[in-house]
Amino acid sequence: MNDLVIRTENLTKVYGEQEAVKSVNVHVKKGRIYGLLGRNGAGKTTIMKMVLGLTSITSGEVQLFGKNIRGQEKRIYPRIGAIIETPGFYPNLTGTENLEIFAKLRGTSRPDAVKNALEVVGLPYKDKKLFSKYSLGMKQRLGIANAIMHDPELLILDEPINGLDPIGIAEIRKFLQDLSKERGKTILISSHILSEIDLLADDIGIIHEGNLLEESSMDELRKKNQKYVLFRVSSTATAARILEQKCGGVKYRIEDDNVMRIYDMDIDLSMVNQAFITNNIGVYESSVCDESLEDYFKEITGGVGIA
Amino acid sequence: MLKMLEAEFKKIKRQKFILLTVLAACLFPIPLTIVIVHSKLNYDTLLMFVMEFGFFLVLPIVLGIIASILFRMENENGTLKTLSVIPVPRWKLLGAKVIIIYILAIFYGVAAIGATMIGGLFTGTISDIPLKLAISLSMSVLIATASLPMIAAAVVFQKNFILPILCSVIYAVASFAFSVMLLKVPAPLTLLFRCSLPFITANPERMEMVENVQNWVLPVFPCILSLIGMGTVCMVLSAYIYRKQEV
Ligand SMILES: Nc1ncnc2c1ncn2[C@@H]1O[C@H](COP(=O)(O)OP(=O)(O)O)[C@@H](O)[C@H]1O
Ligand SMILES: [Mg+2]
Numbered sequence: 001m002n003d004l005v006i007r008t009e010n011l012t013k014v015y016g017e018q019e020a021v022k023s024v025n026v027h028v029k030k031g032r033i034y035g036l037l038g039r040n041g042a043g044k045t046t047i048m049k050m051v052l053g054l055t056s057i058t059s060g061e062v063q064l065f066g067k068n069i070r071g072q073e074k075r076i077y078p079r080i081g082a083i084i085e086t087p088g089f090y091p092n093l094t095g096t097e098n099l100e101i102f103a104k105l106r107g108t109s110r111p112d113a114v115k116n117a118l119e120v121v122g123l124p125y126k127d128k129k130l131f132s133k134y135s136l137g138m139k140q141r142l143g144i145a146n147a148i149m150h151d152p153e154l155l156i157l158d159e160p161i162n163g164l165d166p167i168g169i170a171e172i173r174k175f176l177q178d179l180s181k182e183r184g185k186t187i188l189i190s191s192h193i194l195s196e197i198d199l200l201a202d203d204i205g206i207i208h209e210g211n212l213l214e215e216s217s218m219d220e221l222r223k224k225n226q227k228y229v230l231f232r233v234s235s236t237a238t239a240a241r242i243l244e245q246k247c248g249g250v251k252y253r254i255e256d257d258n259v260m261r262i263y264d265m266d267i268d269l270s271m272v273n274q275a276f277i278t279n280n281i282g283v284y285e286s287s288v289c290d291e292s293l294e295d296y297f298k299e300i301t302g303g304v305g306i307a
Numbered sequence: 308m309l310k311m312l313e314a315e316f317k318k319i320k321r322q323k324f325i326l327l328t329v330l331a332a333c334l335f336p337i338p339l340t341i342v343i344v345h346s347k348l349n350y351d352t353l354l355m356f357v358m359e360f361g362f363f364l365v366l367p368i369v370l371g372i373i374a375s376i377l378f379r380m381e382n383e384n385g386t387l388k389t390l391s392v393i394p395v396p397r398w399k400l401l402g403a404k405v406i407i408i409y410i411l412a413i414f415y416g417v418a419a420i421g422a423t424m425i426g427g428l429f430t431g432t433i434s435d436i437p438l439k440l441a442i443s444l445s446m447s448v449l450i451a452t453a454s455l456p457m458i459a460a461a462v463v464f465q466k467n468f469i470l471p472i473l474c475s476v477i478y479a480v481a482s483f484a485f486s487v488m489l490l491k492v493p494a495p496l497t498l499l500f501r502c503s504l505p506f507i508t509a510n511p512e513r514m515e516m517v518e519n520v521q522n523w524v525l526p527v528f529p530c531i532l533s534l535i536g537m538g539t540v541c542m543v544l545s546a547y548i549y550r551k552q553e554v
Pocket of ligand 2: 041044045046085158
C-alpha cells in the first residue's frame with residue numbers, strides 16, 4: 001500500500017460527449033519506471049493532466065504519495081517534476097533564463113540547480129540562443145531539465161522522447177534508468193512507441209480508447225507472452241474440440257478457420273499432432289513462435305497495431 | 308509574491324512592444340512641446356493636453372495591449388502548464404501581472420509628465436513641479452484602476468490576440484468620447500475624467516463659468532470609491548475565470 005506513489009481509483013474524464021478516460025485504476029510503485037502505452041488519442045495525456053491537477057476530474061480520485069490530492073496540491077506537487085505534451089517555455093528568453101525563472105518560482109535553494117540540470121540533458125549553460133530558435137529535440141531536453149531541476153521524487157513525462165534523434169533517445173533512456181535505479185526516483189512515462197516502453201519500463205499499463213486494458217510488470221508480460229505453438233490446420237473448430245478432449249485446460253486461441261495458437265509449452269506436441277491426424281484434421285504447419293509485445297498489444301486491443 | 312514579480316519582469320525581457328512604449332512615453336511630449344512653443348501657449352495648457360490625450364486615451368489603450376500580451380503569452384507558449392505544475396496559484400499569477408501593469412502605468416505617467424516638464428522649461432512658464440508630479444502619479448494609478456475591466460477582457464479572451472485589444476481600444480475611445488461630449492455614462496474612465504477635470508484643466512476660471520461642465524463634474528472621493536469598487540469586481544471575476552482556465 002505504502003509503496004504506491006500514484007494510485008488512481010476509477011479515474012474518469014468526460015469531454016463533452018466523449019469519455020476520454022474510463023474508470024482507470026493505475027498503480028505506480030515507488031522506485032519503478034511505469035510506461036503508459038497507447039496510440040494517439042488513447043487518453044494518456046488526459047490521465048497525466050488529471051494526476052497533475054491540470055484538468056478537472058469528472059469522477060474518481062487520484063492519490064499521490066498515499067494522499068488524496070484534493071486540497072493538498074501545495075504540499076504534493078513540489079515533489080513532482082513533469083512535462084505534459086510539448087514543453088512550455090518563453091520564446092523570447094534563452095534556455096537558461098527560462099530555467100532561472102522556474103527555479104526562482106519553485107524556490108529551488110541550490111544555486112547551481114539550473115547549471116546541473118542543463119548539464120545532465122546536454123544543453124549549454126548561459127547560451128545566447130533564444131528558446132524560439134531551439135529545435136524540437138532541444139526543447140524536449142530543456143523540458144526534461146526543468147522537470148528534474150528541483151530533484152523531485154516523482155517524474156511524470158508525457159512522450160518525452162518525441163522529436164529526439166536516436167542517439168538522444170538512448171541518452172535520455174540511460175539517464176532515466178539511472179535516475180530510477182541509482183537514485184530511487186519513480187517515473188511515469190507515456191509513449192505511443194512500444195519498443196521504447198519495452199526498453200525502458202519496469203511496469204506497463206496499456207491504454208486503449210480510454211480503458212486501461214492491462215497492467216503488469218514487464219517481466220510478467222514477457223513471461224506470459226514468451227512462446228506459443230502455431231498450428232495451421234484444416235479446421236480449427238474441430239481441432240479445438242479434440243484439444244479440449246485430449247488435454248483439457250490447455251491455453252489456446254483461435255485466430256481464424258485455419259490458424260490457432262497453443263500457449264502451453266509443456267504440452268506433448270507429438271501427441272497433439274497425432275490426435276489431430278487420427279481425427280482427420282489436416283495439419284499443414286506446427287511451429288514454435290515467439291509472441292512479440294506487438295502481437296500482444298494487437299491481441300488485447302482487438303486487432304489494431306502499434307508502432 | 309516578490310519572486311512572482313521578479314519573474315514577471317524577467318518574462319517581458321525582449322518584448323518589443325513594451326520596450327517601444329516605454330520609449331514612446333518618454334518621447335511623445337516632444338512633438339507636443341514643439342507645438343506649444345510654436346503657438347506660444349503656456350505650460351499648463353501643454354500639461355492639460357498630455358493629461359487629456361495621453362492619460363485618458365493613449366495610456367488605457369497601451370495598458371490594454373500590455374495586459375493582452377501578458378496573458379496571451381502564458382497561453383500561447385504552454386507556460387501556464389509549466390507554471391501550474393510547480394504549482395503557481397492562478398490568483399498569484401494574476402496579481403503579479405496586475406502589479407506589473409500598475410508599475411508600468413506609473414512609469415509611463417511620470418515619464419510623460421517628466422518629459423513634458425523638460426519641454427516646459429523651454430517655455431519658461433512652469434510652476435508647482437512637485438504638485439504636478441504628485442498629480443501625474445495619482446492619475447497614473449487611477450487610470451490603471453479604471454483600466455481593470457480591460458485586464459478582465461485580457462483574461463477572458465486570453466487565447467485571442469485581436470479581441471482583447473479591440474475591447475481596450477473601444478473601451479478607451481468610447482469613454483473618451485463620452486467625456487468630451489459631457490455624457491453621464493458610468494464608464495470608469497469617464498467617471499475618473501469627471502472627477503479629475505478640476506485638477507488637470509489649464510483654465511479653472513473658465514470651467515467654473517460654464518454651467519453644463521459645472522454640472523458634469525463629480526466630487527473626487529465618491530468617484531474614486533466607485534472606481535475601486537468596480538475594479539475589485541473585475542479582479543474577483545478575473546481570478547475566478549483564470550482559476551477555471553484549463554491548460
Ligand atoms: N481539451 C479537450 N477537449 C475535448 N476533447 C479532448 C481534449 N483533450 C483531449 N481530448 C480528447 O480526449 C481523447 C484523449 O486524448 P489524449 O489524452 O490527449 O490522448 P493521448 O495523449 O493518449 O494521445 C482524444 O480523443 C482527444 O480528442
Ligand atoms: Mg498525448
